[in-house]
Amino acid sequence: MFKAKIYVTYKPSVLDPKAEVIKTALGRMAYHNVEDVLYGKYFELTLAGSEAEVRKQVDTICDQLLANVNMETYRFELEPMAEVNA
Amino acid sequence: MFKAKIYVTYKPSVLDPKAEVIKTALGRMAYHNVEDVLYGKYFELTLAGSEAEVRKQVDTICDQLLANVNMETYRFELEPMAEVNA
Numbered sequence: 001m002f003k004a005k006i007y008v009t010y011k012p013s014v015l016d017p018k019a020e021v022i023k024t025a026l027g028r029m030a031y032h033n034v035e036d037v038l039y040g041k042y043f044e045l046t047l048a049g050s051e052a053e054v055r056k057q058v059d060t061i062c063d064q065l066l067a068n069v070n071m072e073t074y075r076f077e078l079e080p081m082a083e084v085n086a
Numbered sequence: 087m088f089k090a091k092i093y094v095t096y097k098p099s100v101l102d103p104k105a106e107v108i109k110t111a112l113g114r115m116a117y118h119n120v121e122d123v124l125y126g127k128y129f130e131l132t133l134a135g136s137e138a139e140v141r142k143q144v145d146t147i148c149d150q151l152l153a154n155v156n157m158e159t160y161r162f163e164l165e166p167m168a169e170v171n172a
Contacts, residue, residue, distance in 0.1 A: 007128055025151055033134040042093055042128035048119040065111055
């Protein structure tokens with residue numbers, strides 16, 4: 001059993017309107033020391049299977065479902081989870 | 087200079103409709119070994135200042151801007167960044 005921690009963010013070349021909104025808001029709140037903002041999506045999936053299977057599967061899930069690969073890029077980490085035996 | 091990595095997720099008691107949609111889609115894609123899905127927001131802010139200042143500030147920014155604390159919970163990590171001297 002693995003927990004996959006998945007980060008989906010816009011490619012650097014793509015304008016991120018939500019990040020721009022946050023930058024503007026931080027300016028209004030007088031936080032002028034914030035130099036950069038990146039906005040993305042974060043997913044945690046819990047999956048059963050071997051590490052190799054799970055890694056391949058998460059890659060496919062990101063590619064087909066969680067990220068729009070035209071505009072977004074993704075990365076993920078797998079963490080082994082303790083099995084609970086009933 | 088610090089990079090703050092911020093994770094905003096729904097509180098466990100709050101129904102997350104986007105996570106439900108992803109669960110349904112994974113079922114349709116025949117990924118029946120996915121046991122749980124968590125959907126959240128991920129931010130990276132780059133801030134100038136001392137660690138104590140930045141930590142306090144990021145906490146306030148999460149509280150006032152990035153998270154709806156009625157429904158969402160947040161956590162963050164600070165990573166020191168190499169200063170670039172011109």
